[in-house]
Amino acid sequence: xxxxxxxxxxxxxxxxxxxxxxxxxxxxxxxxxxxxxxxxxxxxxxxxxxxxxxxxxxxxxxxxxxxxxxxxxxxxxxxxxxxxxxxxxxxxxxxxxxxxxxxxxxxxxxxxxxxxxxxxxxxxxxxxxxxxxxxxxxxxxxxxxxxxxxxxxxxxxxxxxxxxxxxxxxxxxxxxxxxxxxxxxxxxxxxxxxxxxxxxxxxxxxxxxxxxxxxxxxxxxxxxxxxxxxxxxxxxxxxxxxxxxxxxxxxxxxxxxxxxxxxxxxxxxxxxxxxxxxxxxxxxxxxxxxxxxxxxxxxxxxxxxxxxxxxxxxxxxxxxxxxxxxxxxxxxxxxx
Amino acid sequence: xxxxxxxxxxxxxxxxxxxxxxxxxxxxxxxxxxxxxxxxxxxxxxxxxxxxxxxxxxxxxxxxxxxxxxxxxxxxxxxxxxxxxxxxxxxxxxxxxxxxxxxxxxxxxxxxxxxxxxxxxxxxxxxxxxxxxxxxxxxxxxxxxxxxxxxxxxxxxxxxxxxxxxxxxxxxxxxxxxxxxxxxxxxxxxxxxxxxxxxxxxxxxxxxxxxxxxxxxxxxxxxxxxxxxxxxxxxxxxxxxxxxxxxxxxxxxxxxxxxxxxxxxxxxxxxxxxxxxxxxxxxxxxxxxxxxxxxxxxxxxxxxxxxxxxxxxxxxxxxxxxxxxxxxxxxxxxxxxxxxxxxxxxxxxxxxxxxxxxxxxxxxxxxxxxxxxxxxxxxxxxxxxxxxxxxxxxxxxxxxxxxxxxxxxxxxxxxxxxxxxxxxxxxxxxxxxxxxxxxxxxx
Numbered sequence: 001x002x003x004x005x006x007x008x009x010x011x012x013x014x015x016x017x018x019x020x021x022x023x024x025x026x027x028x029x030x031x032x033x034x035x036x037x038x039x040x041x042x043x044x045x046x047x048x049x050x051x052x053x054x055x056x057x058x059x060x061x062x063x064x065x066x067x068x069x070x071x072x073x074x075x076x077x078x079x080x081x082x083x084x085x086x087x088x089x090x091x092x093x094x095x096x097x098x099x100x101x102x103x104x105x106x107x108x109x110x111x112x113x114x115x116x117x118x119x120x121x122x123x124x125x126x127x128x129x130x131x132x133x134x135x136x137x138x139x140x141x142x143x144x145x146x147x148x149x150x151x152x153x154x155x156x157x158x159x160x161x162x163x164x165x166x167x168x169x170x171x172x173x174x175x176x177x178x179x180x181x182x183x184x185x186x187x188x189x190x191x192x193x194x195x196x197x198x199x200x201x202x203x204x205x206x207x208x209x210x211x212x213x214x215x216x217x218x219x220x221x222x223x224x225x226x227x228x229x230x231x232x233x234x235x236x237x238x239x240x241x242x243x244x245x246x247x248x249x250x251x252x253x254x255x256x257x258x259x260x261x262x263x264x265x266x267x268x269x270x271x272x273x274x275x276x277x278x279x280x281x282x283x284x285x286x287x288x289x290x291x292x293x294x295x296x297x298x299x300x301x302x303x304x305x306x307x308x309x310x311x312x313x314x315x316x317x318x319x320x321x322x323x324x325x326x327x328x329x330x331x332x333x334x335x336x
Numbered sequence: 337x338x339x340x341x342x343x344x345x346x347x348x349x350x351x352x353x354x355x356x357x358x359x360x361x362x363x364x365x366x367x368x369x370x371x372x373x374x375x376x377x378x379x380x381x382x383x384x385x386x387x388x389x390x391x392x393x394x395x396x397x398x399x400x401x402x403x404x405x406x407x408x409x410x411x412x413x414x415x416x417x418x419x420x421x422x423x424x425x426x427x428x429x430x431x432x433x434x435x436x437x438x439x440x441x442x443x444x445x446x447x448x449x450x451x452x453x454x455x456x457x458x459x460x461x462x463x464x465x466x467x468x469x470x471x472x473x474x475x476x477x478x479x480x481x482x483x484x485x486x487x488x489x490x491x492x493x494x495x496x497x498x499x500x501x502x503x504x505x506x507x508x509x510x511x512x513x514x515x516x517x518x519x520x521x522x523x524x525x526x527x528x529x530x531x532x533x534x535x536x537x538x539x540x541x542x543x544x545x546x547x548x549x550x551x552x553x554x555x556x557x558x559x560x561x562x563x564x565x566x567x568x569x570x571x572x573x574x575x576x577x578x579x580x581x582x583x584x585x586x587x588x589x590x591x592x593x594x595x596x597x598x599x600x601x602x603x604x605x606x607x608x609x610x611x612x613x614x615x616x617x618x619x620x621x622x623x624x625x626x627x628x629x630x631x632x633x634x635x636x637x638x639x640x641x642x643x644x645x646x647x648x649x650x651x652x653x654x655x656x657x658x659x660x661x662x663x664x665x666x667x668x669x670x671x672x673x674x675x676x677x678x679x680x681x682x683x684x685x686x687x688x689x690x691x692x693x694x695x696x697x698x699x700x701x702x703x704x705x706x707x708x709x710x711x712x713x714x715x716x717x718x719x720x721x722x723x724x725x726x727x728x729x730x731x732x733x734x735x736x737x738x739x740x741x742x743x744x745x746x747x748x749x750x751x752x753x754x755x756x757x758x759x760x761x762x763x764x765x766x767x768x769x770x771x772x773x774x775x776x777x778x779x
Contacts, residue, residue: 073673
């Protein structure tokens, strides 16, 4: 039922977030002033997120997915390109509008203990965003803190309000982080590997919590992970990133069942599968390492590791975005 | 906050902290008591010296020093005509008065000085007075006669003629046994100074105070200007504590905020702060303070300002920077940025509170170092010209060659108070260090 409500919302509104040709480069300097190059963490990314959908960005460590998240949050300035949220480009916002934008986007981090100031109790942690956004009434702040704690299933809230982060378990800490992300009633939540530092036993709980909150409130959820195995249950669309670019995007089932890009295919092979036969067969995993983001290879970034590389094409020119199957985009010369 | 309260609660486990706290509370209590009983204006007035101290001996030892040494040195005695049996014979146009000033002298040492203070209420015609000194064994010395002004001070000790007659300084000769042996022996018993006054006005009244100055005085002794050192020792406490605390707060807070701002903004702001600090670290503080004191002002508040100004870009900035750099990168700061917290909020509410517990011990230990700095300045002659402080006392002691003359108490009592202050804060500080820096604790 909630799915149908989401459908309505999705069709009623256009993209809540559009990213156009986004580049985030970090300049490397020698002796403080000599420019010796740039780390191209995000290097030409395009996508649209519809209101109320949950998407996952998947890729290896260092593929630029966290830099992408931080650029979306305004923590990094984009070198080039645009982030358009609810019809307005972030680059054109003034200070007050930027702050209002930050209230519309919640952020859930990887390390729940590090994400909570150790010297504040939960009440204070939840009050802080409200204070920053001008909720002066203490009773109102308390009320909203309670609501947020209920929302993340930390109840009764009284038991948690006066606790300090170190008194909570990892899962509870992450729930507090989620409560903090929700307390400003955002339209979108960016979760950067929200469960990778948690115990395996609580991972699913936290993911289900995020998913149910997302569905209940019709939030847009951008969910960054390196773990393809969990994605299918908690996202509707998947973006596969490699070396600062999106190489493939599709609906979850479409992508998992019909991976087009050789990199995606390799990623899917690497998912651990509890099958006793695996002990006797060697899986084919691409050799080599992800390329240097300082000097990415010419042409397709994946071509040095690709076993289907077309000499003279893949190593010369970056592939255009192609659509080999309906609603399934990939950047690979194989589908020209 | 919780960490702070927890830490303070744990402090009870450290005896050194309790001793330190006891010393600090005692000092603070005494300081409050001093400021209440001797108000600021009165303290300045007293420390200026002069008239309020005319009844006090010069360079008298503290009483307890004398007692410990097993001596029975004389204390100061004031014999007033108000308590004496005055014989008065009026005549036409005046009166004749005989004022006997009697006192028992039973100390094992000679007084340090002998003065007679006379006041007369005459209008025009000055009364005439003749002084006779009578010893317990019945000898009489005529100390001469004189006309009286309204206020007259007869310095018997400095009567050269009398000294020649006695063969000794008067305050020794008048109290010595008649035998001409040396060294002179004190003659114990009842002495009497008789004043024969002839007044030429009918209702003119003459009052006399004979001051037999002792060689010991009070708990702290007196200095070369007859000032009771207790005033300076007591007033030194609030001055030292206030100076130490203000300087420590001023430098710590500014340094912390500047270090945090440098770490947070980075770039050229950080570079400027770091270069300023490096330059400031190699500038010698004491010579600069001496220059300010010599060329500009030695007011303690000016000195405090300069100390704080020089302390802002101190080595502390480097330490705080090293502590804050990893905090700047911590996820909770990133989260704060992501929900829109401003720069000031991040610096003051998110970065500084994180290192505050670690700073408290440093701060507590910093207080006495500024107390010592103020004392060193005063010792160098750059103390506040009007305020009584411990450093000033030591400076006076030094210029008066106190140690050469054997006035140890003059140097030792302010030094002991300085050390006590240092000890109290150091003991508390080290205990706090163990509480807040768990690595120092053996678990």
